[in-house]
Every structure is written in C-alpha cells, then in structure tokens.
Amino acid sequence: VGEIxxxxxxxxxxxxxxxxxxxxxxxxxxxxxxxxxxxxxxKESLFIHNISNYFTVIVFIISALSSAFxxxxxxxxxxxxxxxxxxxxxxxxxxxxxxxFTNGNVLRVxxxxxxxxxxxxxxxxxxxxxxxxxxxxxxLTQGKKLKVQYVGQSIDKDLGxxxxxxxxxSTHPLSKAIFDYLNVIETISVSDFKNVPGHGxxxxxxETHIKIGSDSFVNNKVDKKGNLGSRxxxxxxxxxxxxxxxxxxxxxxxxxxxxxxxxxxxxxxxSGDNDAEAQxxxxxxxxxxxxxxxxxxxxxxEYIAYLQNLKxxxxxxxxxxxxxxxxxxxxxxxxxITEEANNFTPAADGIFDAEQFSKLDQFxxxxxxxxxxxxxxxxxxVLYNIAGLxxxxxxxxxxxxxxxxxxxxxxxxxxxxxxxxxxxxxTL
Numbered sequence: 001v002g003e004i005x006x007x008x009x010x011x012x013x014x015x016x017x018x019x020x021x022x023x024x025x026x027x028x029x030x031x032x033x034x035x036x037x038x039x040x041x042x043k044e045s046l047f048i049h050n051i052s053n054y055f056t057v058i059v060f061i062i063s064a065l066s067s068a069f070x071x072x073x074x075x076x077x078x079x080x081x082x083x084x085x086x087x088x089x090x091x092x093x094x095x096x097x098x099x100x101f102t103n104g105n106v107l108r109v110x111x112x113x114x115x116x117x118x119x120x121x122x123x124x125x126x127x128x129x130x131x132x133x134x135x136x137x138x139x140l141t142q143g144k145k146l147k148v149q150y151v152g153q154s155i156d157k158d159l160g161x162x163x164x165x166x167x168x169x170s171t172h173p174l175s176k177a178i179f180d181y182l183n184v185i186e187t188i189s190v191s192d193f194k195n196v197p198g199h200g201x202x203x204x205x206x207e208t209h210i211k212i213g214s215d216s217f218v219n220n221k222v223d224k225k226g227n228l229g230s231r232x233x234x235x236x237x238x239x240x241x242x243x244x245x246x247x248x249x250x251x252x253x254x255x256x257x258x259x260x261x262x263x264x265x266x267x268x269x270x271s272g273d274n275d276a277e278a279q280x281x282x283x284x285x286x287x288x289x290x291x292x293x294x295x296x297x298x299x300x301x302e303y304i305a306y307l308q309n310l311k312x313x314x315x316x317x318x319x320x321x322x323x324x325x326x327x328x329x330x331x332x333x334x335x336x337i338t339e340e341a342n343n344f345t346p347a348a349d350g351i352f353d354a355e356q357f358s359k360l361d362q363f364x365x366x367x368x369x370x371x372x373x374x375x376x377x378x379x380x381x382v383l384y385n386i387a388g389l390x391x392x393x394x395x396x397x398x399x400x401x402x403x404x405x406x407x408x409x410x411x412x413x414x415x416x417x418x419x420x421x422x423x424x425x426x427t428l
Contacts, residue, residue, distance in 0.1 A: 005018060010171060059086065059087070059090045062086060062090070062389060062393065063082075063083055063086040063087060063090075066079075066082045066083065066086060066392075066393040067079050067082065067083045070082055070395065075395070077395075078395035079395075081395045081397075081398070081399065082392060082393055082394070082395040084399045084402075085391075085392040085395075085397040085398070085399055085401075085402040086389060086392045086393060088399060088402040088403055088406055089385070089388035089389065089392050089397065089402045089405060089406060090385050090388065090389055090392075097377075097381075097410055097413045097414060097417070098374055098377035098378045098380075098381050098413055098417065099374050099378070100120070101413065101414055101417050101418070102370055102373050102374045102377060102417040102420075102421060103120035103121075103123050103370065103374070104120065105417060105418055105421040105422075106120075106123055106366065106367070106370040106421055107120060107123070109366070109421060109422075109425045110363065110366070113356060113359065113363075114352060114353035114355070114356050115350065115352040115353075115356055115359075115363050116350055116351050116352065117349065117350040118348075118349055118350060119349070122333060122349045122350060123367050123370050123371070124370075124371055125314075125332055125333045125349070126316070126333055126363075126364060126367035126368075127367050127368040127370065127371040128314045128332070129265065129314050129315070129316040129332065129333060129364065130265060130266065130313060130314050131265060131266045131267070131268070131307055131311075131313035131314065131315050131316070132261060132265050132266075132267050132268075132315075132316045132317075132318065133267075133268045133269075133270060133303070133304060133307070133315060133316070133317045133318070133327070133331070134267065134268070134269050134270070134318050135269075135270055135271065135300070135317075135318065135319040135320060135324050135327075136269055136270065136271035136277065136281075137248075137271055137272065137320075138320035138337075139318055139319055139320045139337050140250055140251060140254060140269070140281075141248040141249060141250055141251065141277075142248075142249045142250070142251055142339075142354075145249040146173065146174075146177035146246050146247065146248060146249055147246070147247040147248075147249050148177050148178055148180075148181040148244055148245070148246050148247075149244070149245045149247070150181075150242055150243070150244050150245075151242055151243050151245070152234070152240070152241050152242015152243055153241050153242055155182075155241070155242075159236070159241075160182050160184055161184050161186060161187065161188060162188065162205045162206065162208055162210060162236075163178075163182065163210060163212070163234060163236075164179055164182045164184035164187055165184075165187040165188045165189070165190055165205050166190055166193075166201060166202075166203050166205060166210045166212060167179040167182075167201075167212065168187050169190055169193050169195075169201065169203070170195060170201050172201075174230055174232055174244075174246050175201070175212070177246050178232060178244050178246065181244070188205050188206060189205075190203040190204070190205050191203065191204045191205070192204045196213070196217060199213050199214050199216065199217035200212055200213015200214055200217035200218060200232075200233075201213060208236060208237060209236070209237050209238070210234075210235070210236055211233075211234075211235040212232060212233070212234055212235075213232065213233060214231070214232075214233065215231065215233060217233075218233035218234075218235045218240070219233060219235075219240065230245070230246045230247075230276055231243055231244070231245055232244040232245075232246060247280070248277055248280070250280075251354065251357045251358070252357070252358055253357065253358025253359075254284065254357075254358075255284050256358065257357070257358050257360055257361060258284050258285055260361040261360070261361050261364075262285075262286055262289075265316075266288070266289075266313070267285065267286075267289050268289065268290045268291070268292070268303070268307070269281060269285070269289065269290070269291045269292070270292050270295045270300050270303060270327070271291075271292070271293050271294075271295060272293075272294065272295055272296070272297075275291075275293040275294075278291060278293070297324065297325070297326050297327070298326065300324065300326065300327040301326035301327050301329075301330050303327070304317055304327050304330040304331050305330055308330075308331075308332070314332045315331045315332050315333075316331060316332065316333045316334075316335065316364075317330070317331035317333070317334045317335070318334075318335045318336075318337060318360075319334070319335075319336060319337070319348075320336060320337050320338065324336075328348050328349075333349050333350070334348045334349050334350075335348060335349065335350045335351065335352060336348040336350070336351045336352075337351075337352060337353075337354050337357060338351055338352075338353065338354060339353075339354040362428045365428060366424060366425065366428055369421075369424045370421065373417055373420045373421055373424070374417075376416070376420065377413050377416050377417050377420075380412075380413065380416060381409065381413055384409050384412075388402070388405060388409075
C-alpha cells in the first residue's frame, strides 16, 4: 500500500486495485530526463577547428603583405600573379579533408564492426578518455545467460516437473534460470501460489507443498552469501531438498579485456544490484578499482560528475539501458551496449553490439590512432601550404599551375588518410 507502480510492470499475483495520482509529466523516466545534464549540450571544440580559425586571417595577411611589397617595387604583373596564386594555393580544402575524411573513414571501419557513433567528433573525445565506468548488469554480464549449479538430493523426473511447475509461475530471473536448467517439457497446474517479492515463491502441486527462495524465506535463517552467486533453496513438504547457486555469466573476453584496459585507463564498476558478485569482480579487477553497488540512476549520474569535477577525469560510461541515461549523458562519452538492434538509447554518443564487447580496447585504440592520422595529414597539408606559399609570394608560380596543385593536394590527403586508416584497422 502506498508504493509506486512503474510503467512496464507486470502483476503476477492476486488482483490489485490501483489509483492514478500522478501525471505522465511526473513519471520516473521523465524526472530522470529532466535533470539539468540533459539540457546542456556537450561542447564540440576540436583542435583542428581551433587552428583553422586562424588560417584565413593568416592567408589574407600574407597576400596583403606580398601584394604591398611588389607594388612598392613597381612590379605590378608580379603583384597580381602573387596575389592570385597565394589565394589559390593556400586552399583550406586539404586542412578540412585531413579531419573530415579521416573521421569519415574511421566511422566506416567502426560501423563494419558493429560499433556505431552518432557524430564524427565523438572519435576525438574517445581519444581523450582516461577513466572508464562500467554498469555491471547487462553490460559486463550477459542478460540472457546465467550459470546454474545444484547441490543436494537427486531430482528425478517427477520431482523436477513439480519444481519446474512452481518456477514457471515466477518472472524472476533466478526462477527462469533454474527453470531452464531443469529442462522440463511438461508442467502441472499450481494451486495456492504465493509470491513474496525479494524472498521467494511457494505453492501446492498434486498435494505436494513446495517452497523456493532465500534462506530467510525457506529456512527462517539469515541469508547467506554464495561464494559463486545467489543461493536459491528448495524445500519439499517441509524437508530441505538442496540449494541452487545462480551465477552471472560475464561476457566473452571479460577478463582479458579488463587486463588490457587497465594498462591505459582507470576503471570503476557501478551496479543497481547487491554486492553478491563483488568477490568475482575482485578476482579480475585490480585492487584500486572502485565498485559501487545498490546504485540508483541519480547516484550513477552524480558519481560521473564527481569523477569529472573533483578527480578531473575524462570519463567514458558504458551502460545498457534507460536507467543509465543520466550517467551516459553526463559522461564525456556515453556508449550503450546492446544484444538487440532496436534498443532505445537517446542519451548515448554511440552504440555497439554485445558480441563486440571483447574488442572494446581495440575500438578505443583505433579512435586514438584516428587522431594521430589527422595530425599527420594535417602536418602534411600545412607543409604543402608553406611550400606553395614560398613560391607564390615570389611570383614564381603561374595561376594555372597553382590551380592544378590545389586539387592534387586534396587528392593526396585523401589517399594518405585512407591508406593509414585502412592499415591501422588491419593491424587491429
């Protein structure tokens, strides 16, 4: 009584009466998305754009000084030749292409590997990251795959059918995992079914009473923490039958990925779940890794802000759902991992397929190489402009030659950036 029912909830017990007391504008997700962080656009100030701001001014100054010099000398033909060739040869096209074409090619390569970014500027932001925050459930762990182990009396076919019949009535992930583990085809109707949220289920099947759930629910004892995960007790007609241990299944390559990432980044793990998996995570992550459990969406957002403002970190947040929307938006780069193509991730800067999880370090490495390639092509472009201006200010270039060299420089930049990005993608 008095609790809030959220959209998407499913009533699985006896019938209930609901009273609508809030408008949609006051809903949970609306309140989350109304946070100030969603009203502030991320700044897109890139180094090559900052440099390019001065390019036009410098070119006009050089052309003005060169024209003035040759006019003072009385060489009017040379003056017009120098003025024309300077404005032709000092073309910003190559400077522009060094950034846009490299980023475009990087986006293409990433997309082929099911790693999609919403904007080319995200590539540079990724290259600046020094701290990674992972959501645990559904990000580090596989949402549809749990490991189940059983210790206790043997379960024959008939008993397995009875236990599975009760489990089938529950939508809890642990119940579903054990139901799949029993691999029962046929089930029996259940009477007097009772569900105690957060504790367990019980009911009568063919005059047999079954209780399934936590230690406190089944045995009236303090809940124990399983070394491998969550404990689910089975009691049949007042006698303890055994215990199922359900453990999260971490994504393929999890251990190796964490080892590689921790060479270059500091890492944090956030979870809305309890700390049952803390021990498993500690065996993989370094001692300095901060792990926070029982975190609300607001607390996740506040933690990201704490890292940015007090720790001065450039944060990459990786989550899997709408509950991570605030943290994804607050972070310098927010990436959503998905096992389905139609996931709704409006706050994320990018989305990648869950199958590509083990390649995350390679994607970040490729993003860093993209910035290096831009720098290389940018330097080549600048050197070309300096060399061209050297001859142009002296009036040694004919306008027609300058007109040929200008597109040639653009083509060379395209070939350079394409070749380097393809080479780097092949090595990764």
